[in-house]
Amino acid sequence: MKGEYRISELAAQVKLSRTALLYYEKQGLIKGTRRSNGYRVYKDSDVQRVRLLQQLQLGGLTLAECKTCLDAKIDPELLTKRLALLDKEIAQKQQARDLLAALLGNGSLRLWHQTVDTLAPDAHLAWLKQQGFNKKEAFHLKWLSKDMNEHQSYMTDFMKVFEKVELWGPGSKKDSLQAFSLLPKIPTSIIDIGCGKGVSTITLAEHSQAQITAVDNEPNALELLRLRAEKMGLTSRIKIECACMTDLPFSKGRFDLVWAEGAAYIMGVERALKQWTSLLEKDGMMVISDLVWLTDRPTQELKDFWKGEYQDMQTVATRIAQINQAGFELLSHFTLSRQAWEDYYLPLKVALAEVYLEIPDSAALNAMSREMAIYDQYLGQFGYEMFILRKR
Ligand SMILES: C[S@@+](CC[C@H](N)C(=O)[O-])C[C@H]1O[C@@H](n2cnc3c(N)ncnc32)[C@H](O)[C@@H]1O
Incomplete structure (x- = not known):
């Protein structure tokens, strides 16, 4: 009969499966009539009801929610909830999209x-x-x-500034010598790890008779150290090695002093203590400096800044506990002087200003500039601590 459809015909009209329509029927969304021949038939009104339902479903509503909207006035609360959910899903999808685009080099x-x-x-x-x-x-x-x-361009800009300065981290001759004077015995074989251009290496060479192996993974910095050692007649006592601090090519117990100013953080202080201990002979000594919290309650801005730059920054007490845990005896420790900071960052500021003239819009320069501002404002809440240790 015209205007009556068997379930398979209804399915074809609304492009749904038979099973889906049976489910709709069970949910009370459509209602067939059983004919005497046993077939269930549906009317035009059922076709239209399914079509209206499909249009509501385009709003992301569930079947039950569609039914509520079909049977009564639209419920604003229900729709608002669904809208909030959709917004959340869209935000998640946008995040996923941004990440994929960034992984492809865009963002x-x-x-x-x-x-x-x-x-x-x-x-x-x-x-x-x-x-x-x-x-x-x-x-x-x-x-x-x-x-x-952004790695390549960032590093190019970064190096433009750093090649202009001597010190690549906070430190001063006075502080290095103070740490040296606190050693319980005169070292004869020193490894200076992460030596940069070798400011500390030269100080150690000038104030001892030790053989010094200076290690860094920056060949240009090492070349400058080589030239300086040559000029000062120190080449017989300073051996230069371009190597990674996590993979040092030296035999066990080869040194009586490991020296690392502002470098252990690169591989993580705890890991450095653990790995570098094998370079030392029995009773060997270690001097490391590390950025630390000098207050238990840092300003929020500062906390956020170092969370992004040095997540593993610790208080002195925590580092000392880690030092003990790693099998070292803490002989002494002190906070680097203001001079140590100024020796490092005042020349850096000058270099930065010079390079800014050449490249005014650089992520690397902006990051350095932000770090300088943090030093200016908050130094004292954090600082560099020098730790003088002996292997137990
Ligand atoms: C903060 S700077 C300190 C440099 C130097 N001690 C000074 O005070 O001028 C860290 C040094 O570690 C070096 N460095 C970074 N990663 C390294 C690695 N994986 N192995 C060896 N040296 C590394 C850098 O090239 C840099 O010279």
């Missing part, structure tokens, strides 16, 4: 790298290597550029 990966590095630091480094970054680049990415898409 910032800074926050993503930071999160991955917090959750899975070793896997992150290994993954970066898989993406074609060598170990040195992977460390630079972790600590400096923080975004694989």
Whole structure:
């Protein structure tokens, strides 16, 4: 009969399966009439009701919600809830889209790298290597550029500033010598790890008769140290080695003093203590400096800043506990002087201003400038601590 449809015909009209329509029927959304021949038939009104329902479903409503809207006036509360849910889903999808685009080279990966590095630091480094970054680049990415898409240009700009300055971290001759004077015995074989251009290496060479191995993974900095050692007649006592601090090519117990100013953080202080101890002979000594909290209640802005720059920053007490845990005896410790900071960052500020003239819009320069502002404003709430240790 015209205007009557068997379930398969209704299914064809509304492009749904028979099973779906039977389910609709069970939910009371359509209602067939059983004919005497046993067939269930549906009317035009059922076709239209399903079509109206389908249009409501386009709003992301569930079947039950559609039914509520069909049977009564629209419920604004219900729709508002669904709208909020959709907004949330859209935001999640947008985030997913942004990440995929960024992984394809379009957009910032800074926050993503930071999160991955917090959750899975070793896997992150290994993954970066898989993406074609060598170990040195992977460390630079972790600590400096923080975004694989901008890495190359960031490092080029960064180096333009740093090649102009001597010190690559807070430190001064006076502080180095103070730490040296606190050693319980005169060292004869020193390794200076992360020596940069070798400011501390030269100080150690001038104030001891020790053989010194200066290690860094930056060949240009090492070349400057080589030239300076040559000029000062120190080449017989300063051996230069371009190597990664996580993979040092020296035999066990080879040194009686490990020296690392502002460098242990690169591989993580706890890991450095654990690994570098094997370089030392029995009763060997270690001097490391590290950025620490000098207050239990840092300003929120400062907390946020270092959370992004040095997540593993600790109080002196926590570092001391870790030092003990790693099998070292703490002989002494002191906070680096204001001079140590100024020796480092005042020349850096001058260099930064010079390079800004050349490249005014650089992420690397902006990051350095922000860090300088943090030093200016908050130094004292944080500082560098020098730790003088002996292997137990
Ligand atoms: C904050 S700077 C301190 C440099 C130097 N001690 C000074 O005070 O001038 C850290 C140094 O570690 C070096 N470095 C970074 N990653 C390294 C790695 N994986 N192995 C060896 N040296 C590394 C850098 O090239 C840089 O010279």
